[in-house]
Amino acid sequence: MKFSFAHNNINVLDLEKSLAFYKEALGLVETKKHEAPDGSFTLVYLGDEKTPHLLELTFIKERTEKYNLGENEFHLAFTTDNFEKAYEKHKEMGCICFENKEMGIYFIADPDGYWLEILPADFDV
Structure with missing residues (x-):
């Protein structure tokens, strides 16, 4: 039995704000969308147009309080x-939340406070 990655999910409080952030900050585009038949939630899948991996944003219509990210x-x-250009863009956006200059990486925070690590293409994982 083998498994493959399909997607990662995060819940978002403001879907339009999150979609705009992920497009501007990371160039992610909507690949598909699912609306609950009763309108209670929306799932939007974002992709990078290079890899098959997707990020699923879940928007729950009645949710009004921020998510507790622990x-x-x-x-x-x-x-x-282009790590330097990405860094400058994220700096201009004001979304850099942590830098580790020794490792040559940094993190940005999305509108809900989720951290996203930014690595140069040649980073040795």
């Missing part, structure tokens, strides 16, 4: 072919 030890990582 210690927020979970994160997604992205590589970029």
Whole structure:
């Protein structure tokens, strides 16, 4: 029996704000969308147009309070072919939340406070 990654999911409080952030900050695009028949939730799948991996954003219509992310030890990582340009863009956006200059990486935070790791393309994982 073998398994393959399909997607990662995060819940978002403001779907439009999150969609705009992921498009601007990481160039992710909507690949598919599912609306609950009763309108109670929406699932939007985002992709990078290079890999099959998807990020699922779950928007629950009646949710009004921010999500409790606890210690927020979970994160997604992205590589970029132009680390310096990405850093400048994220700095301009004001979304850099942590830098580890010794390792040559940094993190950005999305509108809900999820951390996203940014790595140069040649980063040795």
